[in-house]
Amino acid sequence: MLYPKNLKNRHFGCAIALLLAFVFILLQKSLFAEPSKSPHEPKDSLGYDPLYAGTLLSIYADNAAPGHMSVQPYIFYTRENGIYEKNWSFHKEKGINEYSLFVALETGITQHLDIALLLTGTYSQVGNRHSFLYNDTKVYLGAQLLVNKKGTWIPDLRLLLGETFPTGKYQHLNPKKLGSDISGAGSFQTSFILVTRKIFYTFPSHPFNFNLNLYYILPTKVHVKDFNAYGGGPKTNGNINPGNQFIANLGFEFSFTRYWAIGTDIHYERQDKSPFHGKRGFLADGSKPKVGLPSYERLSLAPCLEYNFNENFSLAWGVWFSVAGRNTESFISGVANVYYYF
Numbered sequence: 001m002l003y004p005k006n007l008k009n010r011h012f013g014c015a016i017a018l019l020l021a022f023v024f025i026l027l028q029k030s031l032f033a034e035p036s037k038s039p040h041e042p043k044d045s046l047g048y049d050p051l052y053a054g055t056l057l058s059i060y061a062d063n064a065a066p067g068h069m070s071v072q073p074y075i076f077y078t079r080e081n082g083i084y085e086k087n088w089s090f091h092k093e094k095g096i097n098e099y100s101l102f103v104a105l106e107t108g109i110t111q112h113l114d115i116a117l118l119l120t121g122t123y124s125q126v127g128n129r130h131s132f133l134y135n136d137t138k139v140y141l142g143a144q145l146l147v148n149k150k151g152t153w154i155p156d157l158r159l160l161l162g163e164t165f166p167t168g169k170y171q172h173l174n175p176k177k178l179g180s181d182i183s184g185a186g187s188f189q190t191s192f193i194l195v196t197r198k199i200f201y202t203f204p205s206h207p208f209n210f211n212l213n214l215y216y217i218l219p220t221k222v223h224v225k226d227f228n229a230y231g232g233g234p235k236t237n238g239n240i241n242p243g244n245q246f247i248a249n250l251g252f253e254f255s256f257t258r259y260w261a262i263g264t265d266i267h268y269e270r271q272d273k274s275p276f277h278g279k280r281g282f283l284a285d286g287s288k289p290k291v292g293l294p295s296y297e298r299l300s301l302a303p304c305l306e307y308n309f310n311e312n313f314s315l316a317w318g319v320w321f322s323v324a325g326r327n328t329e330s331f332i333s334g335v336a337n338v339y340y341y342f
Contacts, residue, residue, distance in 0.1 A: 048204075048205075048207075048258050049258070050199065050207045050209070050253075050255040050258055050261065051258055051259060051261075051308035051310070051311060051314065052209055052253050052255075052261060052263075052306065052308065052314075053261070053263075053306035053307070053308055053314035053315060053316040053337075053339055054211070054251070054253075054263075054306075054314075054316065054339065055211065055251035055252070055253060055263040055264065055265045055302065055304055055316070056263075056265060056302045056304045056316060056318055056320060056335050056337065057213075057249050057251065057265040057267055057302050057320070058195075058211040058213060058249060058251035058265060059158075059160070059193065059195045059211075059213050060158075060195075061148075061155075061156035061157070061158050061195045061196060061197035061211060062144065062147070062148075062156050062158065062197075063108060063111075063112070063113070063114040063142050063143075063144045063158065064106045064107050064108040064114045064341070065108045065111070066108040066109060066110060066111065067108065068107065068108055068341065068342065069105065069106065069107040069341070069342060070104075070105070070106045070107075070339065070340065070341045071103070071104075071105055071338075071339075071340050071341075071342075072103070072104040072105075072106075072337055072338065072339050072340075073101065073102070073103045073337065073338055074100075074101070074102040074103070074104075074335060074336070074337040075099075075100070075101060075102075075335070075336050075337070076098070076099070076100040076101075076102065076320075076333050076334070076335050077097075077098070077099055077333060077334045078096075078097070078098040078099075078100065078331055078332070078333040079095055079096075079097055079098075079331065079332050079333075080095050080096045080098075080329045080330065080331045081093070081095035081330060081331075081332075082095070082329070082330045083327075083328065083329055083330065084298070084322075084324070084325030084326055084327065084328055084329075084330055085326070085327070086294065086326060086327050087326075088324060088325065088326050090330060094126065094127070094178070095126075096124055096125070096126050096178075096179065096180050097124065097125045097126075098122055098123070098124045098125075099122070099123045099124075100120060100121065100122045100123075100135075101120070101121050101122075102118070102119070102120045103118070103119045103120075104116060104117070104118050105117045105118075105119075106142075111144075112143060112144045113141065113142070113143055113144075114141075114142045115139070115140070115141055115142070116139070116140040116142065116160075117137075117138075117139055118137070118138040118139075118140070119137060120134075120135035120136075121133065121134050121135065122134075122135060122183055124180040124181070124183075125180060126177065126178045126179075126180040129176060129177045129178065129180060130180065131177060131180050131181040131183075133168065133169060133181065133182075133183035134167060134168060134169075134183060135167070135168040135183045135184060136164050136165060136166055136167055136168040136183075136184040136185060137164070137165045137167045138162055138163070138164045138165070138191075139162065139163050139165070140160045140161065140162040140163075140191070140193070141160065141161045141162075142158055142159070142160045143158065143159045143160075143161075144156075144157075144158055145157040145158060145159055148197070148198065148199070153198075155196050155197055155198040156195075156196065156197045156198070157194075157195070157196045158194075158195040158196070159192070159193070159194055159195075160191070160192075160193040160194075160195065161190075161191070161192060161193075162190070162191035162192075162193065163188065163189070163190055163191070164185075164187070164188065164189035164190075164191065164217075165188065166184050166185065166186045166187055166188060166222075167184065168182075168183035168184020168185070168186075169181060169182065169183045169184055170182060170183075170184045170185055170186035170222070170224070170228055170229040171186060171224050171225055171226060171227070171228035171229070171232075172225065172226050172227070172228075173226070173227040173228060173229070174227070175227050182229045184229070185219065185222070185229060185242060186222040186223075186224065186228070186229065186240075187219040187220050187221070187222045187240075187242050188219070188220045189217050189218065189219045189220070189242075190217070190218045191215060191216070191217045191218075192215070192216045192217075193213060193214065193215045193216075194212075194213070194214045195211070195212070195213050196211070196212050197209060197210065197211040197212070198210055206254060206255050206256065207255050208252065208253060208254045208255065209251075209252070209253040209254075210250070210251070210252055211250070211251035211252075211253075212248075212249070212250050212251075213247070213248070213249040213250075213251070214247075214248055215245070215246065215247035215248075215249075216244070216245070216246055217244065217245040217246075217247070218244055219242035219243075219244070219245070220242075221239050221240065221241055221242075222239065222240040222241075222242060223238075223239055223240075224236065224237075224238060224239070224240055224276075224278075224291070225237050228240075228291075230274060230276065230291055230292055230293055231276075231289055231290045231291040231292060231293075232280070232281070232289050232291045233280070233281045233282065233283045233288075233289035234281055234282075234283075234284075235279065235280075235281025235282060236278070236279065236280055236281045236289060236291055237278055237279045237281070238276055238277050238278015238279055238280075238291070239276070239277050239278055240274050240275070240276050240291075240292060241274060241275055241277070242271075242274045243271045243272025243273050243274050243293075243295060244271070244272050245269065245270065245271040245272075246269070246270050246271075247267070247268070247269045247270075248267075248268045248269075249265055249266070249267045249268075250265065250266045251263060251264070251265045252264055252265075252266075253306070258308075259307060259308050259309070260305075260306070260307055260308075261305075261306040261308075262303070262304070262305055262306070263303070263304050263305075263306060263316070263318075264301060264302060264303040264304065265300075265301065265302040265320075266299075266301060267299070267300045267301070267302060267320075268297075268298070268299050269297070269298050270295070270296070270297045270298075271295060271296055272295050273292070273293065273294050273295040274292055274293040275292045276291040276292035278291075293327075294327045295326075295327065296325065296326055296327040296328040297325060297326045297327075297328070298322055298324070298325035298326075298328045299322070299323055299324045299325065300320060300321060300322045300323060300331075301320070301321060301323060302318060302319070302320035302321075302335070303318050303319065304316050304317060304318025304319075304335070305317060305318060311341075312340065312341040312342065313338075313339065313340050313341075314338075314339045315336075315337070315338055315339075316336070316337050316339075317334075317335065317336040317337070318335055319332065319333065319334055319335065320332070320333040320335050321333065
């Protein structure tokens with residue numbers, strides 16, 4: 001069953017336990033290796049420096065160099081087919097289909113600082129209702145704090161400071177579109193993201209890589225009118241205080257050869273409640289609309305297959321799907337991306 005009714009689902013728990021056990025065994029072999037045989041260096045002629053396209057959700061742990069740029073277009077097909085209730089149970093509903101094009105552009109400023117621009121456009125559909133939308137725009141400054149040193153335990157370490165600009169649609173919505181015309185949160189959001197990565201050579205012919213991303217996001221107050229992304233109705237007028245958000249993403253990549261790899265992301269997100277202050281107004285039947293959102297949590301996985309032509313050009317494709325949640329949508333997405341650095 002793709003969407004368990006609660007976090008105590010036996011099959012889901014067993015899968016996570018097996019994954020953690022596998023990770024523990026791999027790290028144990030590295031942590032307790034003999035000092036003369038560093039776990040970060042190839043131990044025999046089969047060893048090589050792997051190429052990684054990056055998992056579908058992970059941020060790269062090294063900055064772009066000055067005078068160079070990376071271009072990463074992503075294509076998503078997403079199906080939302082239900083919601084997770086407050087008790088973590090799944091409730092099937094009429095779904096929204098979305099086709100999204102996401103483009104990340106990144107270029108170096110100095111040896112230790114770079115800048116990235118993230119742009120997204122979406123076509124969404126519910127039944128015969130559809131919308132072409134432009135989403136919120138994001139800009140990140142990345143500071144390289146540490147650079148990986150092979151043969152030591154020093155990893156790549158990067159800190160990003162980001163700002164989200166509310167360029168997407170979040171209010172004056174058409175209720176007949178059932179939420180398919182929402183493309184933004186309406187809030188300026190400041191993000192702090194810590195990224196660290198390390199490649200392990202426990203098995204010289206099959207190196208593996210861990211990439212950990214930790215986000216903390218602080219949104220500003222949003223003024224909303226009428227039908228909006230937080231609820232509302234024809235006469236709604238007031239302010240939403242979006243809750244702070246925490247995201248943790250652990251990416252894992254395993255090399256079959258220098259060019260082929262498999263990977264997966266374990267993605268957890270949580271946002272505090274978003275209360276409303278103001279006039280809720282009335283719906284057509286005379287009742288008051290709900291405005292504001294409860295806190296939510298969601299856990300998702302994103303396995304992928306990667307192919308790297310060289311250090312500057314790679315492909316990755318896979319699927320991203322929710323496995324559990326609370327007060328949020330369930331989804332499944334097909335994802336493909338290209339990485340090109342020049």
